[in-house]
Amino acid sequence: MEETPVEGDTKKDVEIAPALIAVHPAEKSVAVAVGSDLRVFDLVDNCPVSLIDESGGSYHKDSIRTICYGSNGQLFVSAGDDKTVKIWSTESWRCIYNVGSEKRVSAAAISPNGMHVCFADKFGVIWVVDLDGGVDGNQPLVNKKAVSLLSHYCSIITSLEFSLDGRFLVSADRDFKIRVTTFPTKPVNEAHEIQSFCLGHTDFVSCIAFISKLECPHGFLISGSGDSTVRLWDILSGSLLATCEIGDKVELLESKEREGCHSAVTSICTIADGTLVAVAIQSLHGIILLNCDLSNHSLSVVKVVSISEETFIPTSLSSSCSTRYLWMVTGVSGLHNLGHSSLVRVKVISGFNKDNPNSTENELSILEDDAIPGGEKLLEKLQGGVTFDEKVFLAAAEAVKTAMSNLLTKKQYSTEKRDFRKRTRNDRKLKQG
Known part of the structure; x- marks a missing residue:
């Protein structure tokens, strides 16, 4: 994708942020972030969650750009444009660690x-936070300092994942690179080593995820990109094992004559044991479902799942290890001109069969609102308890496309504008203790 010339940031560019969704590994809860709002619903007790944050004020003061659960489900992290990383205990949903960042957090x-918690900032630096031996959900709030671990040298990092066994930290950026780093036993005190680079994408890498296999404890990596491909990698050697050309396999619901990144991959999610991979596309009203055959090193399209609501373009996907549900969200913040601060819509797909992925043709179903786990009570919490008319939904659908383009497209500035931005930068630095 060609870089879009932009003379500067507009207020709209800064405010609009795509909605995010994350599901607990055992599907005990589900979280949605839109703008600065963080909304959590407890699926076990079937009730909304009240977050406890003793730092004062709102949980986040600017758009949240990343949310994730730990693999054992005990921790949850939220971070974004307010240069703050919040680490929550999912037992009490209390913020137990507050971490400052020098720049906006992207992953x-x-x-x-x-x-350990690692996070990346908009300058391409990855930081690590040592959690001092464990998590106590009832502990008082602790302000922690992060230590720089490695850098992508001024390239914005778009996605960050640990390998399944924790041996490697994998980072992807907007300059087409995927870096695999050996994660030190004591990352605060030990040096890191580069294991490999996974090179092959021809545009920004937007998202990465791991697929498990018993004889491969660290897992296999899949990645999505602005070059309209999903790729499968061996992270030990950096070898490309398979490529699936998404743009050639799906008919997009917009005119291809219009300039823009219509077939950029925006989110990927493994389902069940990783045999199936769900893929969200920037302008697609639905998802693409891939079959991942690790034995033959192949990725193939199983089905394009269309969603009847023409305003639903997924901005984020998530699933748990214990169920066969795929959770999707669409939405953006910053719709003040329409009388709303944000819009969120949640949908769930069921019927995945990991033993026979090709059978999904007849089994997949998009659940009605009252059939979603948590039902109307969950939707009221995660969607903000607001109903929207068709005009607002249509405007939000356009805002989703704008938000994803602004998030992924690398901006270019004139020499004069670049000099002005350097002179007027006001980055908040961490205080040295």
Whole structure:
């Protein structure tokens, strides 16, 4: 995708942020972030969650750009444009660690053992937070300092994931690169080593995820990109194992004559044991379902799942390890001109069969609102308890496309504008203790 010339940031560009969704590994809860709002619903007790944050004021003061659960489900992280990383205990939903960042945060990940949280900022630096041996959901709030771990040298990091065994930290950026780093046993004190680079994408890498296999404890990596491909990698060697050309397999619901990144992959999610991979596309009203055959190193399209609501373009996908549901969200913040601060719509697809992925042709179904786990009570919490008319939904659908383009497209500035931005930067630095 060609870089879009932009003379500067507008207020609209800064405010609009795509909605995000994350599901607890055992599907005990589900979280949605839109703008600065963080909304959580408890699926076990079937009730909304009240977050506890003793730092004062709102939970986040600017748009949240990343949310994630730890692999054991005990920790949850939220971070974004307010240069604050919040680490929550999912037992009490209390914010137990507050971490300041020098710049806006673009991605985060929790180590499988729950001992470290890593996050990346808009300058391409990855930081690590040592959680001091464990998590106590009732502990008072602690302000932690992060230590720089590695850097992508001025390239914005779009996605961050630990390998399944915790041995490697994988980072992807807007300059087409995927870096695999050996994660030190004591990352605060030990040096890191580069294991490999996964090179092959021809546009920004937007998202990465791991697929498990018994004989491969660290897992296989899949990645999505602005080049309209999903790729399968061996992270030990950096070898490309398979490529699936998404743009050639799906008919987009917009005119291809219009300039823009219509077939950019915006979110990927593995389902069940990773045999199936769900893919969200920037302008597609639905998802693409891929079959991942690790034995033959192949990725193939199983089905394009269309959603009847023409205003539903998924901005984020998530699933748990214990069920066969795929959770989707669409939405943006910053719709003040329409009388709303944000719009969120949640949908769930069921019927996945990991033993026979090709059978999904007849089994998949998009659940009605009252059939979604948590039902209307969940939707009222995660969607903000607001109903929207068709005009607002249509405007929001356009805002989703704008938000995804602004998030993924690399901006270019004139020399004069670049000099002006350097002179007027006001980055908040961490205080040295």
